[in-house]
Amino acid sequence: MFNRLIRPPRPPAKTNRRTARTLIGAGAALSAMLTLSACSPFTVLNGAVPADGRAEMRDIVYGPHPRQRLDVYAPEHARSAPVVVFFYGGSWRSGDRADYRFVGDALASRGIVAVVADYRLYPDVRYPGFVQDGAAAVAWTLAHAAQFGGDTERVFVAGHSAGGYIAAMLALDPRWLDGAGTSPDKLAGWIGMAGPYDFLPVESRDVRPVFHYPDSPADSQPLAHAQGHSPPALLLTGTADRSVDPARNTGGLAQALRAAGTCVAVIEYRGLGHPMLVGALSRPLRWRAPVLEDISRFVTREAGRPSSGDEGATDVAPGPCHQP
Numbered sequence: 001m002f003n004r005l006i007r008p009p010r011p012p013a014k015t016n017r018r019t020a021r022t023l024i025g026a027g028a029a030l031s032a033m034l035t036l037s038a039c040s041p042f043t044v045l046n047g048a049v050p051a052d053g054r055a056e057m058r059d060i061v062y063g064p065h066p067r068q069r070l071d072v073y074a075p076e077h078a079r080s081a082p083v084v085v086f087f088y089g090g091s092w093r094s095g096d097r098a099d100y101r102f103v104g105d106a107l108a109s110r111g112i113v114a115v116v117a118d119y120r121l122y123p124d125v126r127y128p129g130f131v132q133d134g135a136a137a138v139a140w141t142l143a144h145a146a147q148f149g150g151d152t153e154r155v156f157v158a159g160h161s162a163g164g165y166i167a168a169m170l171a172l173d174p175r176w177l178d179g180a181g182t183s184p185d186k187l188a189g190w191i192g193m194a195g196p197y198d199f200l201p202v203e204s205r206d207v208r209p210v211f212h213y214p215d216s217p218a219d220s221q222p223l224a225h226a227q228g229h230s231p232p233a234l235l236l237t238g239t240a241d242r243s244v245d246p247a248r249n250t251g252g253l254a255q256a257l258r259a260a261g262t263c264v265a266v267i268e269y270r271g272l273g274h275p276m277l278v279g280a281l282s283r284p285l286r287w288r289a290p291v292l293e294d295i296s297r298f299v300t301r302e303a304g305r306p307s308s309g310d311e312g313a314t315d316v317a318p319g320p321c322h323q324p
Helices: 019-034 042-045 097-108 130-149 162-172 176-181 247-259 275-277 284-288 291-303
Strands: 005-007 055-059 071-073 082-089 113-118 151-158 187-193 233-238 262-269
Touching: 019 042, 042 097, 042 275, 042 284, 055 130, 071 097, 071 130, 082 097, 082 130, 082 162, 082 291, 097 113, 097 233, 097 284, 097 291, 130 151, 130 162, 130 176, 151 162, 151 291, 162 187, 162 233, 187 291, 233 247, 233 275, 233 291, 247 262, 262 291, 275 284
Parallel strands: 005 262, 082 113, 082 151, 151 187, 187 233, 233 262
Antiparallel strands: 055 071, 071 113
8 A cells, every 4th residue: 555664552551451451441432432422422531631741831922812812731850852732623613722631741741842732723714725824823832832941943743633733734734834924944853643745626514614515725725745855754544444544644744745756654553533533642541552652753863862851762663764
């Protein structure tokens, strides 16, 4: 299908058989909850976030609209740390940054300053309103990251699902960051987690009005902007994803980026579904797949110097230009 690293499922560490069965059952239950519920699973995942170990700055304004707010999660005593701006999914129709506190905690635990941003949603805006909001959030981060111990020379953009789409557009299509007074050249890299990068014609009835169906612009697709000289990319997906086709989206974009000469690493997690790809960043579900370790290693490598945190990273993916 495409050149990628495949991660097999990993068993819970240091558990007896009964505990392992319990954890596997809990993981399956949480996976179902993430699929069926918009609230309760986040309560579970965020409930495992410790009270200390990082600094949290909430409800920071990056624009005039009430949805243009962000939260910052910084490692304790952060100094010149890499920065990741994260956008969540929700079909560009739903989502709240408070639900993704576990993502901020995960990244901060690896010595990374995390910025989790809200953005305007349909029906308040259609494409490209949410991409413009993403650009404004990144521009704000580039201007202010040093205040939170971040290195403005080592800023990454990341996202899951619809948020992965936003991250891709910001990294690949220079119109949006240029319009916010900056440039994709300012990014150290980007991370797409099961993002839709090639989905025209739009099939989902919920998404059709978001992208002006049937007149959806061809240049609204990240695949249309695959070119050389774009920031290094880490593309993550799960083999059990039934929401965003891994072959067409992750595989297709990876092929196009490589053909254009862009450095890209692809990691596929065997048996992982769409919601669990981001859920695996949470403390209760990290045993499901080494998603956090892979992101941390990519950020550390592309940032050019080690990150520091309260949990050590393990060996993960090969370099994006040297992946088998």
